[in-house]
Amino acid sequence: MFSKKEIEDIRREYPFLNLKPNGKDIIYLDNGATTQKPKEVLDNIQNFYETENGNPHRGAHYLAMVSTEAYEGARARVGKFIGAKSPNEIVFLRNATEALNLIAYSYALNNLSEGDEIVISIMEHHSNLVPWQRVAEKTGAKLKYLYVDEDMQIPFSEVEEKIGKNTKILSLTGASNVVGTMPDLDKIFKYTRENSDAKIILDGAQLVPHKKVDVSKLDIDFLVFSGHKMYSAMGIGILYGREDLLNSMEPFLSGGDMIEYVYEDKTTYLPSPQRFEAGTANVEGAVNLAAAIDYIERIGMDRIDEYEKYLTDYAYDKLKKLDYLEVYTTSNKNRAPVISFNFKEAHPHDVASILDTYGIAIRSGHHCAQPLHRFLGSNFSCRASFAVYNTIEEIDYFVEHLEDVRRLLGIES
Missing domain, CATH: 3.40.640.10 (Type I PLP-dependent aspartate aminotransferase-like (Major domain))
Structure with missing residues (x-):
């Protein structure tokens, strides 16, 4: 597992975390779509x-x-x-x-x-x-x-x-x-x-x-x-x-x-x-x-895998406790660092748009997997996905603002 200092050092390598490309801090949780790039790769x-x-x-x-x-x-x-x-x-x-x-x-x-x-x-x-x-x-x-x-x-x-x-x-x-x-x-x-x-x-x-x-x-x-x-x-x-x-x-x-x-x-x-x-x-x-x-x-694939599993497990446990969400991701801990979910009473595009106002970037839609979504009984979902530069604090911020989404959309807990 990475130490807190190691994660801080890793995060310093990513310009998007410091440059605020849209004028504010970004909690980037759309790594399943594409990852951000460290300075040495740029x-x-x-x-x-x-x-x-x-x-x-x-x-x-x-x-x-x-x-x-x-x-x-x-x-x-x-x-x-x-x-x-x-x-x-x-x-x-x-x-x-x-x-x-x-x-x-x-x-x-x-x-x-x-x-x-x-x-x-x-x-x-x-x-x-x-x-x-x-x-x-x-x-x-x-x-x-x-x-x-x-x-x-x-x-x-x-x-x-x-x-x-x-x-x-x-x-x-x-x-x-x-x-x-x-x-x-x-x-x-x-x-x-x-x-x-x-x-x-x-x-x-x-x-x-x-x-x-x-x-x-x-x-x-x-x-x-x-x-x-x-x-x-x-x-x-x-x-x-x-x-x-x-x-x-x-x-x-x-x-x-x-x-x-x-x-x-x-x-x-x-x-x-x-x-x-x-x-x-x-x-x-x-x-x-x-x-x-x-x-x-250089960082170590095994260490990246271990850390991403830690983030995914933490986020999964948090989201499963929210009774207004339906979580689709497998409970098996041998899983990719992605969590897909839906508000039971809200469209995922609305959820993603509201989260974006707080600087949180997630995916919404069918994720190029329409047959799977139909099998799940839904046409689309929200998705949070993690990478080595994400943190527990970012997940807490994300979960906190899911509550704001619920409040703004008038969804009862």
Whole structure:
């Protein structure tokens, strides 16, 4: 656990806590959407453009070579962070959404057919749901859902019932962005390997920023995640894939830097990762993600995880005591640092707007998870989500002003 001084030191690294971008202090509890950035990560962006800015893989001059070295160095850094066997298994994209779409279009559309089955959970973000709907529509494959129990956990009976010899894709979130559930990945993936020849995809957008993920130990085929949810710049995402599998797939986009040879009547393509990185790369984003990984590992992923669990447990216990709230987050303490809730007699947008007048930033809406919300019996919810720079005092302030929301809306306790 961090000491009070360590948290104070961490908070000093975040300019948004001191600069008051909207003219007042911000209690930022929307980290599930995107995290704020520490100064060393912000400085990394400026340093890149001042000293390393060139177009990689395209020139023999100094800055082109420096940029290439920085870009490929970032690839190696990301690969090491998640336990990849080779940097060639790391593809830089815009975000986790693009990575999931790449898998759907470049692998699934070319390998699935009528009678095949795609299995996902009801908790999936739209990015890990809509692409599979489209694949099912185009190939004739069947889309099946793993449902959750009253505590938002996937019963293993669901896995045994839904995954079998016809399963060709299992694509599962590592942590729900609504109810915080972290499925038992080891058990589910082991069963899938033993009972099907499915490709296993892990949506790590809400998992990788909070818990150490090792793709080799998990024995998965693909992993996706985004940099901006783990203190890095926006616009950079990661697709991990087994190298042999990536090299068997068709390119997602065509153009410069992904070709081997171009003739008037045909083109041959480079192997992974270049075959999936058409056009000028987001070198700044890749290098910045490597800097964010350095920042996380300097603090310690295990310590961040422990502290965020402490904050989440504290907030969960506080909110569960308020009888005018309905809390959707799982009670299982092995959960992501997100708490979703609703006032029983108020619209979440009204709640979020009132809290904003007190400088408290939470999320309101369906959180890109409409099927899950319908399963919960609601169209939307409020969500508070935590990061390493949040504090117990901020949670107390947040809970105190929930009482003000209740009072202002005339809701009886």
